[in-house]
Amino acid sequence: MTDRFRAAMTRGPLLLDAAMGTRLVGEQGLRLADDDPALWNLSVPEVIAAIHRRDIAAGAEVLLTNTFGANRNWLSRFGRADEFATINRRAVELARREAGTNGFVVGSISPMAAEAPRSYREQAEVLVDAGVDGLLFETHRLDQAEVALGEVAPSSSVPLLVSLFAWPESPREAVCRLADRGASAVGLNCVVGMKSALRIAESLRQVTGLPLIVKPSVGFPGEVMASPASFAREAAALLALAPVMVGGCCGSNESHVAALRAAWYHGGTGR
Template sequence: MIGPILLDAAMGTRLIARGLDLTRDDPSLWNLDRPESVAAIHRLDIEAGADAVTTNTFGANRLWLARYGRAADVVAINRQAATLAREAAGPDRLVLGCLGPTAPGSEDEAEQARLLADEGVDALLLETNRTTEPIGDRLQRLHKVVGLPMIVTYALVADDDPLPAFDFDPDEVGLQAIGWNCIPPDRAVTLPDRLRRPVGLPLVMRPSGGGWEGEIPRLLDCGVRYFGGCCGTTEADVADLRRALGPPQRARPSG
């Protein structure tokens, strides 16, 4: 059985603390414009005990970068992001290539996935998806493009949001785990039972805040194998989770 694997905390939160202004800038641009800040944050997560770091590429596709006049930098941004993450992770920890929901199913998304795969990420992490939007075709397309293991997380918007629709075989698209990100911890800890039974995959928990470490034994029993933090979390939350999870157990997704 996989894990548990400790993921990192929020990149954007800590870049904002270092001066990022989201009204005119994007976190992914800092891979080129302020690489020392991105690298420092990756190192903080590793030092706090993370088993994996996520590339700073949530919006690093050509379509999204065009909003800032930086579409021509898409190759350099993704390559640099993967390099910064891998340098911090070293050979024994995972690097997850982050794809946000800004260009789902498009050639722009496929291009970004290729760039990250070419730079040696271990898996793709598709973050902040809506459960109301089918994802099977998107996963199949990406799997054909790169053949990497994939992890999917959803951001529930309302209490009555439906469960994700799974009209495909997870093995055929390399899907390794599913779960949630960017939701409050008190809601996040109530969700695993909703998804574990119908899907049967390892689960991911990346709430937007800490303080839920006491729930880890129950969450492990519910099938959660990937733990981390989303918006508002820092390396301090990673350290708290590391203490609660115990010593690292190295494991690489396989596809």
């Protein structure tokens, strides 16, 4: 599957899934003060599977594992560090089952691992061994992403994707640094609004031919969310960035995925 994902990623476009954490908070009542989304892989796996299933039904081609905080260092805050491998393996199993034979599964790794860099390597090794098609270091700063790649790239057998929440206005040097350290794709997530995300992605396309990741937020719980229609309004501009992978971050749900999918079809991509 990894070779097939690598080929699909460089050909694009690929439709990513929507947010996991904010749906658990907004829809399921998860309390971040005393719980973590990754723990739900074991406590209520049926909820995680149902969210994956909704994204696939909406047209998502790539599911991110529910493992954003599933590194040993972060899980120690909940007294669950010794279960990190079990939690990651279960997350891959849940996503793989819903993705089916045609979909892809990418392991999500957060910058929380940067506090103990070895956590990057530990989590990556478990996710790869469990069968992910790639790894995504998401919501990172540039320095954190460089640490992550330094820990994982030397022994990785899968594509390494890097998604920052902030890019310099002139991103050429930053992109070169990430590519030199082993990044197979670069992009952004958690930037609020598709228009803002698109501007950043366009600046990245000017300096790299790598596949781009565009996964903006549509808002946060308690705020007015961007509508699925507005989220998909930039479909043509996104396709012009090919190869590109697009999905939704905080506040998004399967409706945003479906709207983008419909816009791509309507745009005559033949997808």
